[in-house]
Amino acid sequence: MKKLILLAILALVAWNYHLNRKAAESGEDRGFVKEIVQGVQGAVFKRDPQFRCDGRKYCSEMRSADEALFFLSNCPETQLDDNDNGIPCEQKFPNQ
Known part of the structure; x- marks a missing residue:
């Protein structure tokens, strides 16, 4: 072998x-x-290098819809999608 x-x-x-x-x-x-x-x-x-999981988990801590989507998809224990439809922070970023 x-x-x-x-x-x-x-x-x-x-x-x-x-x-x-x-x-x-x-x-x-x-x-x-x-x-x-x-x-x-x-x-x-291929992952977006401008965003990194850094402990933030609330919509009030997100600066853009893209950042919120990255956090929702890649970071554990986030609270960004209150209705579990896969779209984060709908009230803060309504035009997603």
Whole structure:
């Protein structure tokens, strides 16, 4: 089993080397490992970085409808949707 895992790792390293070399010939900056890292970074940065869970949980503490929606969707123990319809702070931000 260990030999199989080692063989798989060596195959990935060889494939990465091949992709990097092929990309360098065409002037691109690519490769198997770089694509994985960029994919993970893309997944992480798809979340809106301007909002973070910081303990606020009431509508009076929200500055925008987008911020309230982020908190409702991503932060625990918020009290932003009094009628459980999925729309936070309807009275404070009526034009959502």
